[in-house]
Amino acid sequence: MRLFELCGEDKNLTFSPFVWRTKMALAHKGLAYEKVPCNFTNKEAFAQSGSKTVPVIEDGGVWVSDSWDIACYLEDNYKDSPSLFGGDAGRGLALFLNNWAGPHLILPMFHILAPDIPQYLTTVDAEYFRSSREKFFGHPIDELLPHKEKNMERFKKAISPIRATLKAQDFISGNSPAYGDYIIFGAYQWARQVGSIDLLEGEKYIAPWFEKMLDMYDGLGRGAKLAVRD
Amino acid sequence: MRLFELCGEDKNLTFSPFVWRTKMALAHKGLAYEKVPCNFTNKEAFAQSGSKTVPVIEDGGVWVSDSWDIACYLEDNYKDSPSLFGGDAGRGLALFLNNWAGPHLILPMFHILAPDIPQYLTTVDAEYFRSSREKFFGHPIDELLPHKEKNMERFKKAISPIRATLKAQDFISGNSPAYGDYIIFGAYQWARQVGSIDLLEGEKYIAPWFEKMLDMYDGLGRGAKLAVRD
Numbered sequence: 504m505r506l507f508e509l510c511g512e513d514k515n516l517t518f519s520p521f522v523w524r525t526k527m528a529l530a531h532k533g534l535a536y537e538k539v540p541c542n543f544t545n546k547e548a549f550a551q552s553g554s555k556t557v558p559v560i561e562d563g564g565v566w567v568s569d570s571w572d573i574a575c576y577l578e579d580n581y582k583d584s585p586s587l588f589g590g591d592a593g594r595g596l597a598l599f600l601n602n603w604a605g606p607h608l609i610l611p612m613f614h615i616l617a618p619d620i621p622q623y624l625t626t627v628d629a630e631y632f633r634s635s636r637e638k639f640f641g642h643p644i645d646e647l648l649p650h651k652e653k654n655m656e657r658f659k660k661a662i663s664p665i666r667a668t669l670k671a672q673d674f675i676s677g678n679s680p681a682y683g684d685y686i687i688f689g690a691y692q693w694a695r696q697v698g699s700i701d702l703l704e705g706e707k708y709i710a711p712w713f714e715k716m717l718d719m720y721d722g723l724g725r726g727a728k729l730a731v732r733d
Numbered sequence: 734m735r736l737f738e739l740c741g742e743d744k745n746l747t748f749s750p751f752v753w754r755t756k757m758a759l760a761h762k763g764l765a766y767e768k769v770p771c772n773f774t775n776k777e778a779f780a781q782s783g784s785k786t787v788p789v790i791e792d793g794g795v796w797v798s799d800s801w802d803i804a805c806y807l808e809d810n811y812k813d814s815p816s817l818f819g820g821d822a823g824r825g826l827a828l829f830l831n832n833w834a835g836p837h838l839i840l841p842m843f844h845i846l847a848p849d850i851p852q853y854l855t856t857v858d859a860e861y862f863r864s865s866r867e868k869f870f871g872h873p874i875d876e877l878l879p880h881k882e883k884n885m886e887r888f889k890k891a892i893s894p895i896r897a898t899l900k901a902q903d904f905i906s907g908n909s910p911a912y913g914d915y916i917i918f919g920a921y922q923w924a925r926q927v928g929s930i931d932l933l934e935g936e937k938y939i940a941p942w943f944e945k946m947l948d949m950y951d952g953l954g955r956g957a958k959l960a961v962r963d
Contacts, residue, residue: 592819595898595907596826602897603833606890660836667832668825677825 504529507549507559510540511623511697515728518623518696520609523689523724524570525558528682530720532577532584536560543628571601574682587682600675600683608665608690611658615651616698617644623697623730651700658702662709669708673715680719688716688724697730734759737779737789740770741853741927745958748853748926750839753919753954754800755788758912760950762807762814766790773858801831804912817912830905830913838895838920841888845881846928847874853927853960881930888932892939899938903945910949918946918954927960 506529509519517540529536541548541557549559554568560576567576578587578594588594617636621629621644636644647654665687668675675683691713694702703710717725736759739749747770759766771778771787779789784798790806797806808817808824818824847866851859851874867873877884895917898905905913921943924932933940947955 589822590820591907592823592911596913599894599898603894606893663836664829664833668829677821681822683826
C-alpha cells in the first residue's frame with residue numbers, strides 16, 4: 504500500500520490534519536505502507552486517483568481518495584483487523600463527527616493557523632497557498648493576525664462538545680480510541696506541528712487525551728517532525 | 734415504568750425536546766410506560782429523583798433523570814431489546830452528538846422559539862418561563878424577535894453536520910435510526926409543536942428524514958398534539 508501525503512519544504516514535515524486521520528486509521532488496522540510525500544503543487548504522483556488533494560492511498564492498484572472514503576475502504580476491506588467504527592451506528596455517527604469537524608473544528612482552527620503555514624512550504628507552494636487561501640477568505644491570510652483573540656474565542660466555543668465528551672469518557676469513541684478520535688487528533692496534531700499558539704492550554708480534558716493519542720502505536724504521533732520556527 | 738414529562742396549559746401538549754429523546758428511546762426499546770405530565774413549576778411529582786427538570790423516569794422504584802442518563806439506563810437494563818447505541822463506539826459518539834446538540838442545536842433553536850412558548854403555558858408557568866429565560870439571555874425573550882433573521886442564519890449554519898450526514902445516509906446513526914436520531918428528532922419535534930417558523934423549509938435532506946421519524950413507532954411523533962395559535 505502507498506499513502507500520498509502532504510509535506511512542507513522539509514519532506515519529513517508532514518502535517519495535514521486529513522492525512523493524520525488516515526495514518527492513525529492505517530495504524531489502527533495494523534497495515535504497513537510506503538509514504539509518498541507530495542507538495543501542495545505537486546499532484547502528479549497521485550493523479551491516477553482523480554483527486555487533487557491528499558490523503559490518497561493506492562492499494563494493489565486500487566486508488567482511494569478523501570479521508571472518509573479511505574476509512575470506509577479500510578474498514579470494508581480489512582475486516583479481520585480491529586474495527587475503525589465498531590458497527591453501523593458507530594460508522595453513522597463517525598460520519599456526523601466528520602461532517603462536524605470540517606466547518607466547526609478545522610475551519611475555526613485554520614483561522615488561527617493559516618498565517619503560520621507558508622513559512623514551512625517551498626517558495627512555489629507558499630505562493631500557491633497564499634493566493635488560494637486569499638481567495639477562500641476573501642482577504643490575505645496575514646489579515647487574520649489582528650483577529651487572533653476573537654478567532655481563538657470562536658474556536659474555544661466551537662469545540663465545547665469535544666471538551667464535554669472527554670470530561671465524561673476516556674475517548675471520543677468511548678472506552679477505546681477509534682476513528683472518531685483520529686478525526687479530532689488530526690486537527691490538534693496539525694496545530695502541534697505548524698502552529699505558533701498552544702491550542703491545548705487550559706484544556707483539562709482534551710490535553711490529557713491528546714497526550715495519550717500521541718503515544719499510541721509506538722508514539723506514531725509523538726515522533727512526527729515538528730516545524731522549526733525561524 | 735412512569736415517564737414524567739413537561740406539558741403546557743393543555744396537559745396533552747407535551748413538547749420538551751429532551752423528553753422526546755426519552756419517548757423515542759422507550760419506543761425503540763418497546764417499553765410500555767405511564768405518562769405523568771408536569772408543568773414547569775410543578776416538580777413535586779418527581780421530587781424523589783432529585784432532579785429539577787424532566788425527563789425523569791421511575792422504573793420499579795428506581796428513579797433516573799437526565800435524558801442521556803436515562804438512555805444509558807435503558808440500554809444497560811434492557812439488553813434484550815434493540816440497542817440504542819449499537820455498541821461502545823456508537824455510545825461514545827452518541828455522547829459527542831448529545832454534547833454537541835445542547836449548545837449547537839437546541840440553543841440556536843431556542844433563540845428562535847423562545848418567544849413562541851409562553852402563550853401555551855399556564856399563567857404561573859409563563860411568568861416563571863419569562864423571568865428565568867430573561868435571566869439566561871440577559872434580556873426579555875421578546876427582544877429576540879427583531880433578531881429572528883440573524884438567529885435563523887446562525888441556526889442554519891450550526892446544523893450543517895446534520896444536513897451533510899443525511900445527504901450521505903438514511904439516518905444520523907447509519908442505515909437505521911437509533912439514539913443519535915432521537916436527539917435531533919426531539920429538537921425538530923419541539924419546533925414543530927410550538928414554533929411559529931418552519932425550520933425545515935428548504936431542507937432537502939433533513940425534511941424527508943424528519944417525515945420518516947414522525948412515522949416511526951405507529952406515528953408516535955406525528956400523533957403528538959400541536960400547539961394551537963390564537
